[in-house]
Amino acid sequence: DVKVTQSSRYLVKRTGEKVFLECVQDMDHENMFWYRQDPGLGLRLIYFSYDVKMKEKGDIPEGYSVSREKKERFSLILESASTNQTSMYLCASEDTGELFFGEGSRLTVL
């Protein structure tokens, strides 16, 4: 079974703090994604990566950056967290169109 692991399930940060969300997949997938999920808005794509050191902006990249130094690891970075970034963050890897999601990281920014 594919396993996508997000290291932090729940985080509470203060406005202006730098936040790292880590994601690791164990199936050697090329493509990895970060989404945020908000009630009634579905999943919105922040960034994705199709190879090591490669990244592409999704639909809502503002305020975020990503890092893909190794194939299995895709990190989401909030350089200076703001309250409107309070959300559920979902990492996924992809194989032939099917997305495999982690359990999610619920971030609260105070």
Place this chain on the structure above:
Amino acid sequence: GESVGLHLPTLSVQEGDNSIINCAYSNSASDYFIWYKQESGKGPQFIIDIRSNMDKRQGQRVTVLLNKTVKHLSLQIAATQPGDSAVYFCAENTGGFKTIFGAGTRLFVKA
């Protein structure tokens, strides 16, 4: 100030009945469609998919119907069980890297 999110469409069914969850997709160029199920506290999980050259596909207790003329997708769950209670998302893909998700429908199963 306080922000108010949009309310999810909800569907409430009696245990044992069939459920039909509907979805309108946006891009006529989309050629791959997927339904995901998200249980409370978990990430979405793949249920079933269908490609644009088909109009129906069946899995175990689930059927997906695709109507390309009106850009409509539906998920049918037979003999709905309490374990089917979740949020269901339809998703579309045009063959590139981006999958576009719908807002989701919350399914409640009454015992």
